[in-house]
Structures are given as C-alpha cells and as structure tokens.
Amino acid sequence: MARFAFAILVSLGLLHTTAASTPEDVLPSYHYGAPIHVECLNRSSETGEHIANEQDDLQWVPFPACNETGRPLEFGYGHEGELNCTIPFIDDPTYHLLEFYVHNDAPMACRLPARPAPQVHVVGQKPYVQEYIPLVFALAGTLQLSHLHVSTQMNVLLHAKPKHHIHHKDSGVLDSGVAYSTSPLNTKASTRLVIGDALPLRLSVRWFPTPALPKTEGMVEWQGMGGHIYASTVFYSLASFLAGIVASGAYFFGIVLPKRLKGRSLGGATPLGYGVNSGVGNGWGYKPSKRID
Ligand SMILES: *[C@@H]1O[C@H](CO)[C@@H](O)[C@H](O)[C@H]1NC(C)=O
Ligand SMILES: *[C@@H]1O[C@H](CO)[C@@H](O)[C@H](O)[C@H]1NC(C)=O
Ligand SMILES: *[C@@H]1O[C@H](CO)[C@@H](O)[C@H](O)[C@H]1NC(C)=O
Numbered sequence: 001m002a003r004f005a006f007a008i009l010v011s012l013g014l015l016h017t018t019a020a021s022t023p024e025d026v027l028p029s030y031h032y033g034a035p036i037h038v039e040c041l042n043r044s045s046e047t048g049e050h051i052a053n054e055q056d057d058l059q060w061v062p063f064p065a066c067n068e069t070g071r072p073l074e075f076g077y078g079h080e081g082e083l084n085c086t087i088p089f090i091d092d093p094t095y096h097l098l099e100f101y102v103h104n105d106a107p108m109a110c111r112l113p114a115r116p117a118p119q120v121h122v123v124g125q126k127p128y129v130q131e132y133i134p135l136v137f138a139l140a141g142t143l144q145l146s147h148l149h150v151s152t153q154m155n156v157l158l159h160a161k162p163k164h165h166i167h168h169k170d171s172g173v174l175d176s177g178v179a180y181s182t183s184p185l186n187t188k189a190s191t192r193l194v195i196g197d198a199l200p201l202r203l204s205v206r207w208f209p210t211p212a213l214p215k216t217e218g219m220v221e222w223q224g225m226g227g228h229i230y231a232s233t234v235f236y237s238l239a240s241f242l243a244g245i246v247a248s249g250a251y252f253f254g255i256v257l258p259k260r261l262k263g264r265s266l267g268g269a270t271p272l273g274y275g276v277n278s279g280v281g282n283g284w285g286y287k288p289s290k291r292i293d
Contacts, residue, residue, distance in 0.1 A: 027128060028116045032169035038063040038073045038135065040110040045093035058241035063110060064094070067198070075112070075158065078169060078207050083156075095195045098148055102141035110135045112158075114174045116254035135177045140184035149190040151181035153202045162210040175211045178201070189256040 030036065042051045042059040051059045062072035066085035073085045090098065102108040111132040118128050141150035156179040160172040183189045191200060208214070 023199060028118055029171040030116060032078045032173045033076040034116065035074045036077060036112050036174070038047050038075070038110050040108065043097055043100070045096040048097070048100035060111065060263065074164070075156070075205060077172065078160070080206050083203040083205055085131060085201040085203060087201070090193060090195060090197050092195055095148070095193070096192070097138070098150065099143055100231070101139045102143060102148060102150060108137040108139055112174055112177065123253055133174050133176055135179060138162050138178070138180040141183035141190060148193040149187060150193055150199065151184045151189060152191045152200050153182050153189055154181055154204070156178050156203050156205045157208065158205065159208045159211045165209060
C-alpha cells in the first residue's frame, strides 16, 4: 500500500517536472574553451540613453570587432590569460559614448549568455528562454577638452555556477562577472584618444569555479599579493583607526604590511582546479610558485 502511494507520488512528481519548463540538468553547459560572445546595450551617442524598439525591448548589439580577430570580443569558457581587443577606429559616435562611460553618465552595459542555447527542443515543454548575466565594463579615464584618457588595461573576472567538477577543465554555466580598468590614477598606463584613433583594450581574464572569491579553510586570502589577511589583522587595523592612533595605523600599513608581504609567494589566484593545475594560463588556476618582489 505504502509502496503504491509512493509510486503515485513519484509519477506525480515526474508529471510535474515534464509540465514545467526545461529542467536545469538537461540544458547544455559550456565546454572548456567554448566561445562566449559579448554583446552590449546599444546607446544613443547624443544622450547616452539605451535604444529600445516599440515594444520597449532593449537593443543588444555585438561588442565592436577586435582588430586581432576580426570578430566581436569573445571569452573562452574557463580560459584564463591575456586577451587583446583593439577597436581599430573610434568614430565620432563611439567617441561620445566613451565620454559617457568614462564619466559614468551611462554604464558600458554588456551581457554574456549564461549557457549555450539548447539545440534540441522537447515537444510539450516550454522553449528555453536564453538567460544572460550582466557584464559591466567599468572603464576608467579622464575627459580633456580635446581628447580622452582611457585606462585600457582591464581585469575581467568570471564566475561559474558551483558544481561538482568531475575533471580538470570541466564544463559549466556562467554565474556572474565584472570587468574594470586597473590603475586609473596612473596616466602613463592610460591611452590618449582622439576621434579616429584605435582603442587598444588589454584584458586579463580569470575564472572562478563558484560565485565566491578564493578562500581556504574559511580564511579569506589576499591571493593576488600572496599574503594572508586574517580577521585579526583587519580587526587590528580597524581598532587602530577607531582609537585614533593614526600614527600606528600608518606604521602598520607603511612598514609592517610591506615587510610581511615581502618574500611571500604568489598564491593560487583563481582556483577553478584547486591545485590540480599545471601552470600559468592553463585555464583553471595558477601554480603557486611565482614570486612578486
Ligand atoms: C544602434 O542604434 C542606432 C540608432 O537606432 C542605429 O543607427 C545603429 O545601427 C545601432 N547599432 C547597431 C550596431 O545596430
Ligand atoms: C597584447 O598586446 C601587447 C602590446 O600592447 C603585446 O605586448 C602582447 O603580447 C599582446 N598579447 C597577446 C595575447 O596578443
Ligand atoms: C589591424 O590589423 C592590421 C592587420 O593585422 C594591421 O595592419 C593594423 O595596423 C591593425 N590596426 C590597428 C589599429 O591595430
């Protein structure tokens, strides 16, 4: 009797899943290195406002074509490394859009498909509606009367949805991402731009296997510097400030911290592979052996 009831429950459950939209586990995932195309909101170069059609649908257009590939910018799933994308000719409208982006009047709002589109459609199921994750390019720079300075060295951080990675360079689905200019205060690191120039974007792409940033044994690690910032360190510096012992804080940051960081090795920066990696740029993490000083 109980068994019979159980069978009914199971079949109800099955009926329920087939009647709903396509279940997660039958949807495709990106294979390692699969191209992920970047598309961005089309904006008016006059006002910076996004362009929508009569149905109020936003207009997404491919990222401008990179001179290096002749194709719009794309990332390879799980693929880490340096990527150059030179937009060969900044025309008048694009120049004005760059002014909006650099001034933060409008975000350079782009998006990535969270997963590849399914090739097969199961009869009786609602067709899969493509999902996207936002990728904002936080482009830093300064406006001058006659030209623009744009910090073209950018970091791109991409997170995969958590899953049990069965093997190295496993497939997966996107969770989130961000792109930002580095060293915005360093004018030497920025590109001077007038209409007609090329915009040489230099992207450093890193992947994370979960939405979380790297940590070990519950401790947050300052991986890029190789040092470990422990909670007590943070508390110590906070306490210093709160007590108004500015001098001791300055001493800590000026002398103690640099000393502590000196000689430390570069940590495993982006552990998609958690130590099973074999070297730099292998797509799943860094060998923790490089020194930074
Ligand atoms: C963006 O919108 C403008 C104005 O509607 C249009 O002229 C332009 O072709 C669009 N850009 C792309 C890449 O489709
Ligand atoms: C990107 O461009 C720089 C020059 O700006 C060059 O040194 C570097 O090798 C290029 N990297 C790739 C991956 O093509
Ligand atoms: C674009 O690529 C072509 C050929 O690869 C090269 O001759 C040209 O200088 C490049 N332009 C820019 C702006 O990088």
